Amino acid sequence: MGKISVLDKQTAELIAAGEVVDRPASVAKELIENAIDAGATAVTVEIQRGGILYMRVTDNGSGFLREDVPTAFLRHATSKIHAQDDLDTIHTLGFRGEALAAIAAVSRVELTTRTAEELAGARYRIEGGEEIGLEDAGCPEGTTIVMRDLFYNTPARMKFLKKDISEANAVSAVVDRQALSHPEVAFTFIRDGKTTLRTPGDGKLMSAIYQVCGREFAGSMLPISHELGGIWLNGFVCKPTACRPNRNLQYFYINGRLVKSRTMMAALEQAYKNAAMVGKFPACVLHMHIPYQTVDVNVHPAKMEVRFSDEKRIFDAVYYGTKSAIAAGDVRPQMQLGGEKTERTTWSNPKERMPQRTAVRAYQQMLPTVPQAPARPDADIFLSDVGQRAVQTNVWNPALDIEAGEEPAAAPIQASRPAESIPADPAATAEEAPAPPDGAFPSADADAVPAEEAAAPADIVPAPADMQPAEQAPIQLEEPPQPIRVIGEAFHTYILVEQGEELILLDKHAAHERILYEELKKEEEPRQQLLLTPEPVRLSREEYAAIMENIPLLRKAGYDVDDFGGSSVMVRALPLVLSGTDVKSLMAELAGGFMEQRRTALPQRLDWLYHSVACRAAVKAGNLSGPEELESLARRVLSGKDIMYCPHGRPVAIRLTRKELEKQFGRIQ
Template structure:
């Protein structure tokens, strides 16, 4: 038998799509405040939204009838006919958010219009109005969501840690606040104010206030107007690109949205400017005729369909490419690098190319060791690592000897050298911290800032003397013994470690943590070595105990004998 579900059960099911976590609630409430014409929005959160999410605004407010009906499913003031769907400019229009939130929490709403002497207070629990009474309250709305998912224990159990949920809250807060620089926003968590964004006239000022002034210094303006879409905003300098996502923001008609397709359009002009896996920062606004886009794809309203998607792709790509060219973000020529040599591609399916070695491979073999046991079996001495003939080819160092070619992975070699340098220090209960000559202030993304502060003790175990400065900044007074003090390298190492923290790669064993630190430090060194630096790297690698193996796995080098080369050609 088919039954029509009761309203409260239908709302509970719908809440599964609209209310995924505390950050989802915050997003809907902040967007409602903007639609109400507020120019001052304050957010208060406790326990990363599990206990309390409160939003106070000075918008238009509601009368008693609207305050009661707003918790009904599909109750909205934004649209009234099918034609309205083709010209949506407001954030909300589906009329599902408050009904879904009230289905999985206890909600208290206080609101008053400017023309009313008194306001109204409404209590709603499990989609049912429990109380409605007159109350003295300021113009606008105060909406408080308590005990999120109290009646759905399974949903509550699957929430992440407080730090993780707070990062999501900050992320959603930023996505909304960035779109409206003329509105004042504040965010307070557990009675500690995290953000106080003043109203500003220029979008770039809001980026500076939310993401940090250091990021703004690396941005270039984008501005292209066409009959189909206007593209404006900022893209990052290729040298500031990261291997972790964090500062990628797309907006259409003032609404944040996600689009792998448009993301690809933005990244395409960077193809020859970035190393593999890097992603540039960008803050791009697309302004288009609302009748040519569809925002009614998903209840969360973070997906958008464009009528002329391919054309918009090309326009965005051209706009970004023009900006990169105008700001001279072009590849530089490294005259230290040896000429490119094209090695023939060897098919994996060609069995005649696979030649088993005539002798067993010894991972402890050091071709530059003249005093060890291996030196006695060599018929001809190999050249010293200080004078050997080598050159840098892409990601590899190719060293030539009388017996063949030694191919060294720059990344893996650096990992091994860093590992052997860091391990003795990290194995101590209190690692040695080398004090920096001057305190080093580093600006992080909001998400990375919170993650860093939550894990100050972890960074201490690595040898970082790191402290919070607030407003997305941290200051370093000391570094792990043996680490370079070069600012860009330190900043990139911190970001790589934060990425490892997110993936749960820290905290297992001292060896694993040392390998993670070594990998992060190696990844932060984006430059390829000069010939002299390559000479030194090979020498340091050969001094390591397990020089043939990288701490995170894989070989640091391989040797192709002259006999093997003869069989390949």
């Protein structure tokens, strides 16, 4: 007897269903797409227990004819394509004819539907792929599908589902994305009896963005409308100052279909290069309309991955469209100078730009007041006997650096290019769009360091001598640490310290971060700073869910955050070391971190939270520090407490012995 046999229908159905349905969110996606394809203008999604126990999707679309209902639950049964040639011009969201069959194979499904031509509707029940019955029913025009007990017949699949709240958040994210894909459809999302989303369905993308992402996010967006060789791009991108710590709010749509496209992502981020801060990522809601035959959506059953016939044209359309939007929205932010608020100025005419000397004078007014430092000694004093005396330098006065020609990083003296300088067509200029990266994207890890720095020796405390047996070891008094002398600061980042026969370089940010991290971990009761006025923060629905899920951890770290309803949280207190921090950006950063850490255990998540507090509160590299601050940091690091690495694993200090230095100068062999 041969070893190869054909699988029975039930087993084959369960295997095939796994490609389409892996969690409640995938069920919601398929049912919403069917509703949109049916011409619905209103869609309601209701779930209980994360959508595992119960999910209902109701629409006012065209509905099913009674005789078509049983057929619709057969695999590869569809009304959207009829022949092979139709695959080249797919204009609907669904077309594979697998969704209803896959859902019915792993759950209990009840469908109620009626078309405009029929007087009575139909109710159809199917459980685990087995038909239960079809009967007449009174119902409005449209379709209602109720799914119960997902994976009731496949217990092995149940164990891979997450907690109810996590599954509910995933369903919520699906509804959000679909609402942004079709603003002409009014979406309602009901979660455990509570309505958490309602979009107007007025056809305006900004209305949907406002409801899904919140007022603050909507207010930070710039409109984009661009055409390039038959490719239409419209939607919104964020202002460079509103970039976020992660890519969670990047939404790309091709002909109304949500897609994952590395080409579009790379073009978007390349357009923000030199405009956004390092480690920040632009947010967007971009709709691209291209000829159907130029994109292949039949790549994966989930229909999220697509292939383009001309990747370069897609890249150029997103790149130039985004550059134009950024330039058109180049508005100078308001700032306080001498107690008076400056006017918001859009540089539309190069002749109207502010004279450079005025901008420099404004920058100098913004410089912080620092204590008067001693005069800089003659720069030509380089002592020949480096081993006997340290070079006397003074680095405390920032004005000296400006006079030396160093351009301040924050000096607002150069206006961005006007909107007219960005061509609508790349062919109209000699400037070429950058080539799309080969799948490599900038890392969000702002603490990455070069390999040379990471390999530098960090042990600044001598290893103890070999221990003798306890009964023979003489009693020795612990030698006090050798006195230190802070020489100065290099590059506003590294503290130069002389200790005994060694010259030590300390990374002030890494050192301070480690000190704060250890202090936070040792606190039994976190020290808090109450806000003068509790501050409400509106988040995206995914961010809100991530914050609410981690409220106990936030309180352990010193935050006081409560639910404020409507995807908003109320922040009442921050860790003491974060006093004065911008609360809105902090909450968005924490939410993004929690979403990335959702698979880690609670102790590791709390440890990450301590890291984030310490990193934010630590003195920043590149910022000027006073002599007292440098002295305090150096003494705390070199006091014998073995602070050798920052929480990210980078070395805190490297050392150079006097002997090594004299070898470099040829004083000894």
